[in-house]
Amino acid sequence: MYEPLAERMRPKSLDEYIGQRHLVGDGAVIRRMIESGNISSFILWGPPGVGKTTLARIIAEQTQVPFYTLSAVTSGVKEVRDVLDRCKADTRSMFSKGRPVLFIDEIHRFNKSQQDSLLGAVENGTVTLIGATTENPSFEVIRPLLSRAQVYVLNPLDEEDLLQLLNRALATDKMFAGREVRVEQTDALIRFSGGDARKLLNILDLIMQSLNAREPFVVNDEIVTSRLQQNPLAFDKGGEMHYDIISAFIKSVRGSDPDAAVYWLARLIAGGEDPKFIARRLCILAAEDVGLANPTALLLANATFDIINKIGWPEGRIPLSECAIYLAASPKSNSAYLAIGAAQALVEQTGNAPVPLHLRNAPTKLMKELGYGADYKYAHDYPGHFVRQEYMPESLNHPQLWHPQDNPVENRLADRHDRLWVSADNRPAD
Secondary structure, eight states: OOOOHHHHTOOSSTTTOOSOHHHHSTTOHHHHHHHHTOOOOEEEEOOTTSSHHHHHHHHHHHHOSOEEEEETTTOOHHHHHHHHHHHHHHHHOTTOOSOOEEEEETGGGSOHHHHHHHHHHHHTTSOEEEEEESSOHHHHSOHHHHTTSEEEEOOOOOHHHHHHHHHHHHHHOGGGTTSOEEEOOOHHHHHHHTTOHHHHHHHHHHHHHTSOTTSOEEEOHHHHHHHHHHOHHHHTTTSTTHHHHHHHHHHHHHTTOHHHHHHHHHHHHHTTOOHHHHHHHHHHHIIIIIGGGOTHHHHHHHHHHHHHHHHOTTTTHHHHHHHHHHHHHSOOOOHHHHHHHHHHHHHHHHOSOOOOGGGSOOOSHHHHHTTTTTTOOOGGGSGGGOOOOOOSOGGGTOOOOOOOOSSHHHHHHHHHHHHHHHHOOOSOOO
């Protein structure tokens, strides 16, 4: 039976593990856990092909505690309870080497009752839970379980990591033994891999499958691009195109192409994508890319997310389509997205600048005596419900963070802003 290169290259120890240095580098939290043998419950959150399952297997290998694996795709409450019963037996055994570890792949696919069935065992120490998910645990994992498990974020592999993986595969795997190997260019290989180790190794596999026994193995941009175009399904054996398709969907909406948006939406539906995941992406698009150019878009996206939960599937595809087309056809502005980014950068740069005294609340007599709230001007006491006063820390010299973009809504907002701040009448209203 043929074993894919990605499986043959799966690391067996931390020393072979590539990437995620913030978690497994010298002195990092998961490395310390493994070296000490004291594993606490945690959830690994990151995109495909970045080492979530591999890390769980390394923990199993190096800690030598009883280790059980469940896939949320194929396991129900009964399977969970059966495994937990075995974990209880291991915990009580006089030969036990430590608390059993239960690894649940794609834990976001467990429903509430399945997740509830884990709570007691995690809380009383019967089992150490390690979950792996590509989805935001804040949305997909119930709060009581999240409070009992630390979340660790795994990042896409960077170019240095991917090149290290490429060199290791070429130097150590039997597929390349005795064959001439030339790496001429890696730009396309790195780009198509998209930070995914499995993708990179699958591409190498695909190139090898196109060669006869005597041809040299050559990696360059032309070969990588042509092989993927010739056989895209082979490249996507494990469903890795999920993130490529959602990327195309997002960029089509952002690029104001409703036809492309609804096409990629159909591809997501055909691929079995969770409708709530699509609805969340639409909410983000409405705020980030449509923004203040059409504030109604965010209301529609939020309503779409809500109605998906009410009407279910397959009818839910209709409001998803409506929302995707509306967002794609809407005018675009990312001024709110840029403004909060600029504000966060300013906060990081300037630290905890003090709140001006006139803006502070004064619920006690002492605070009033100290000047809290003094000289604050109540906007509604002035014509037009506006009065000029400083609303930012004085040390910042009031930088402009929001830069209105050229669309009818923001033009109106910007005109009002300029009119108020340039020609405000500071006299109190009668």
